[in-house]
Amino acid sequence: MMKITLIILAVVISGSCIAQNTESAVYIGTYTKKEGHVNGKAKGIFLASQDPENGGVQPEKTVAEITNPSFVKVSKDGENLYAVSELGGGDAKSGFIYSYKRNSDNSLDELGKLSTESFAPCHIEIDKSRKYVFVSNYMGGVVMVYKRGEDGNLQKQQKVQLENPNTSHAHSVSITSDNQTAYISDLGNDKIWIFDFNAEIGNLSLKENPFLQLEKGAGPRHFSFSKNEKFAFSMNELNSTISVLEIDKNGNLEIIQNISTLPEDFKGKNSGADIHLHPSGKFIYASNRGHNSIAAFKVDEKEGKLNAIAHYTTKGETPRNFAISPDGKFLYAANQDTSTISSFKVNQDTGELEEHLLPVEVMSPVCVEFAEN
Template identity: 60%
Template sequence: MKTMIVGTYTKKEGHVDGQADGIIALKVDPQTGKIPSQHTVAQVVNPSFVKVSKNGKFLFAVSELGSGDAPSGYFYSFEILKNDSLKKISRLSTEGFAPAHIALDQTGKYAFVSNYMGGVVMVYAINENGSLKKQQRVDLEDPEKSHAHSVTISPDNSQAYIADLGNDKIWIYNFDAEKGILSPHDQVFEALESGSGPRHFTIAGNGKTAYSVNELNSTVSVFEILENGGLKVQQYISTLPEVFSGKNSTADIHLHPSGDFLYVSNRGHNSITAFKVDKNGMLSVLGHFSTQGETPRNFVLSPSGDWLYVANQDSNSIVLFKVDEATGNLDQKAPPYEVKTPVCLEFQ
């Protein structure tokens, strides 16, 4: 059996009726993809994003809190015990509100937390015992408008790309992996179409192409990664069928392990859009697959690439798809599995 960790909402917020008790561990059958059991492993308020350490020994989680809840959001580290239970090691301030994302550098020695409110990105050093130390605070321009939604580290560990939903920019930073410090890249940023709202960002395995899922206009941007680590937009493509006219906001984006397919979640259309990736990294739509639930937030591909799991935030369910590795199409293989307010999925 494999273990999947689920980040959740635990309390009522303006955009969600949180009903979970904290961080949840699911058992997953890697052969059938099915989920035979679940249990709460840590009681954290709004652990809306979770990340397993590179060595598999620790779990990191944000506590997504607003100004009416606490002095700041929080960033946790836990030791993962043999029975999948968690032992708290550290809890540090994120120095902003509504932390929304965690990234790790390629060595696993540093973590990056994006605060949706306040334009603050924090860098933390991860000690050998899993404890955390504040390494650097990065303040983005126009903090009242800025919504830092994610950090993505390049495969060679030399650049960090910060998706700023509020400013419609991908900020580009050099990363010094010896010191754990970010410094502005010569290009500084790549601007997207006004009203795009870049949310999550992913990089192809060859390090030459990158993709941004844009929450506000339901598009994916395709970028050429320049030799110096800069970016240049090559394509915008919609995540929605032409006949759809309702409200929608995109959420998550992942490349298949093969690199041949790209997937995006649509909240409103309530679907996963599958794209074919051609040899130069450009995209074409393969299809739109209903998630059989409301507000699909984050999703995850199994390490083998055989299965895709989607967290339906507002219908308290996780849905399982079989991935056709020849065509990229998705086939729902089981009824939705009940989990309270799931929003982030991570294999341990």
């Protein structure tokens, strides 16, 4: 009996070790052709794998050949992947969003594509019910809402037109955990629009106080909530700042801090890009294109304000989006113009980053997305 018990225990331990070393799928959005801001060299959506133990990333292969899949998003249930095709007026009648089924080997089967009804789609969000998908178009101030079918394919639900379409640049949609409020970052109008979201019918409607006006020339781009959602953080592209925002019970926003993402002695050109809260809620990170760095900050969880920790070179040019591994142990930055993914180990106590392994080659990477399962 003792011998059988020991054998069973050994099998359990062995199986546990195998589970702990299971690699994670990482999908990488890319640019595939020359544009005004990039010389895209990729072929489409790229697949890599991550070892959760040592943080190593292994590039694998292109899993979908489409034009400029600059932003990709995996559904929380892991069943689907959505990708924009960032096209301009000279490429097609509009940009597109593609829907894919994820297979057990992490390959993708295309389910369909739909027009985004404007140009340069640049961001995808999925609501908390997993029933609706939102796409922000950089050109024209258009945000699209799509209904997600049982197989993951999409159909048009609503078209939202922001004011001043000639200058508006809708860059992202962010939805509260209660699924009732949506914030749209409008880079061109220096506004964060505030919408009620009705998940029963998939409809956005402007709140009574419809927007927060940021400083002229700020250029709000991406938006991240604090862990308790009492605060939010706007990554401002044009003036390389983070605006810390307090959220009241009605969803209204108030600026309580503006802090630079750059060192005080930096004099070159820069544009802010991405922002992500660490899973612990204690730290937040932002990417700088020009300074080519990740800026790290400590979050005062009671007051919301940020204190700079340090800046870390990405060992490459134009770090666009980046991702923190779901376990919070590693950070990966996509160096768009040097075609590399850089990795960092995150100090869980201090938020500091440590250079970790050598950058790996991936052509024209833009967006790094971990699959949920």
